[in-house]
Amino acid sequence: MQQPPDTDPLNPPQRTLMGPGPSEVHPRVLRIMSAPLIGHLDSAFIEIMDEVQELLRYTFQTDNRWTIPVSGTGSASMETAFGNLVEPGDTVLVPTNGYFGDRMESMAERAGGEVVHVDAPWGEPLDPDDVAAAFDEHDPDVFGFVHAETSTGVLQPQVPELTSIAHEHDAYVIADCVTSLGGVELRVDEWGIDVAYSGGQKCLSCPPGASPLTLNDRAMEKVLSRDTDVRSWYLDLSLLEGYWGEERSYHHTAPITNVYALREALQLVAEEGLEARWERHREMATELKEGLEEMGLEMNPDDEFWLPSLNAVRVPDGVDDGKLLAELQEEHDLEIASGLGDLEGEILRIGCMGYSARTPNIQFVLSALEEALANQGYEA
Numbered sequence: 001m002q003q004p005p006d007t008d009p010l011n012p013p014q015r016t017l018m019g020p021g022p023s024e025v026h027p028r029v030l031r032i033m034s035a036p037l038i039g040h041l042d043s044a045f046i047e048i049m050d051e052v053q054e055l056l057r058y059t060f061q062t063d064n065r066w067t068i069p070v071s072g073t074g075s076a077s078m079e080t081a082f083g084n085l086v087e088p089g090d091t092v093l094v095p096t097n098g099y100f101g102d103r104m105e106s107m108a109e110r111a112g113g114e115v116v117h118v119d120a121p122w123g124e125p126l127d128p129d130d131v132a133a134a135f136d137e138h139d140p141d142v143f144g145f146v147h148a149e150t151s152t153g154v155l156q157p158q159v160p161e162l163t164s165i166a167h168e169h170d171a172y173v174i175a176d177c178v179t180s181l182g183g184v185e186l187r188v189d190e191w192g193i194d195v196a197y198s199g200g201q202k203c204l205s206c207p208p209g210a211s212p213l214t215l216n217d218r219a220m221e222k223v224l225s226r227d228t229d230v231r232s233w234y235l236d237l238s239l240l241e242g243y244w245g246e247e248r249s250y251h252h253t254a255p256i257t258n259v260y261a262l263r264e265a266l267q268l269v270a271e272e273g274l275e276a277r278w279e280r281h282r283e284m285a286t287e288l289k290e291g292l293e294e295m296g297l298e299m300n301p302d303d304e305f306w307l308p309s310l311n312a313v314r315v316p317d318g319v320d321d322g323k324l325l326a327e328l329q330e331e332h333d334l335e336i337a338s339g340l341g342d343l344e345g346e347i348l349r350i351g352c353m354g355y356s357a358r359t360p361n362i363q364f365v366l367s368a369l370e371e372a373l374a375n376q377g378y379e380a
């Protein structure tokens, strides 16, 4: 008979997580994840669902009724947004300025959309004039943009200008807020965003698995008056409405533990206060950025578009980024990341998100990085 495989209990290493996500999980969130399961239709769970929705509205700064956690990671909430809003034949305008703009394109195409672009290089935000020109040329039905581009460390400014352009053309705006929600200023209603989605494991410091999504009534009307069914059954909002809306009837089993975790993570946001939390991210990231600049390193984006939750710094000449990351992991149990796509080999990406955005972590990254760079002959 076959012997059972190695039965040692799982014992993952203790890392300091300062990459583009996941960020470190707050101890209170970890603790709640060992709470006993209850049923996904239990009245006690329904109360937790209500609380999650209310806390999400606060964190998104919205009054939207349609505010839910989607089962799955940030890409699931992203696919819910594009898969429901985009109908076959719709023209969809997406950005070219980063990795997640490319992902928007793939999702919009799979939903049957005709994709056109507003062009901007990786490392720069979208210029409202270019967005207006793309609207005049293509008259899109749906416009997507990334508020905080994790691949480039660029924060998109002038969001209200972008949404005004879209609304003058009766288009719907989908904003990727995965790396901004709970970390940098975001005001869904005031800024005129129709649909916003996010994830747990970035600035909310929650494990991935239940991902915030909010839609206003206008966007939900488009979804509910589609001529064709949403291609995904699992992510179809007209069906999910049955569970997260008034009725609370079974659609799929909610990831109960992830919903507990999100509830606790959002409760921590409320206790800290949203604006205080934005300010903490800015302060901690400033400490990091100043430390990096003191070492002679250069930030990739202009200061104007600097994204506090994700710091993209240029790899200095003569330094091998792969070797550097390996050394940080092996010698310091520290995770940061290298560049993606157009910026592969050119930047390091250092997150400053949620529970990871605190002084001891920042100081640790700076000293470990200084040592690892010195080992490659770089002089600070």
Ligand SMILES: *Cc1c(COP(=O)(O)O)cnc(C)c1O
Pocket (backbone or CB within 6 Å): 021, 073, 074, 075, 076, 078, 100, 146, 148, 149, 150, 151, 176, 178, 179, 199, 208
């Ligand atoms: C991380 C991220 C996503 C995808 O989220 P996953 O949880 O990895 O599925 C989407 N957009 C942005 C901007 C992100 O940073």
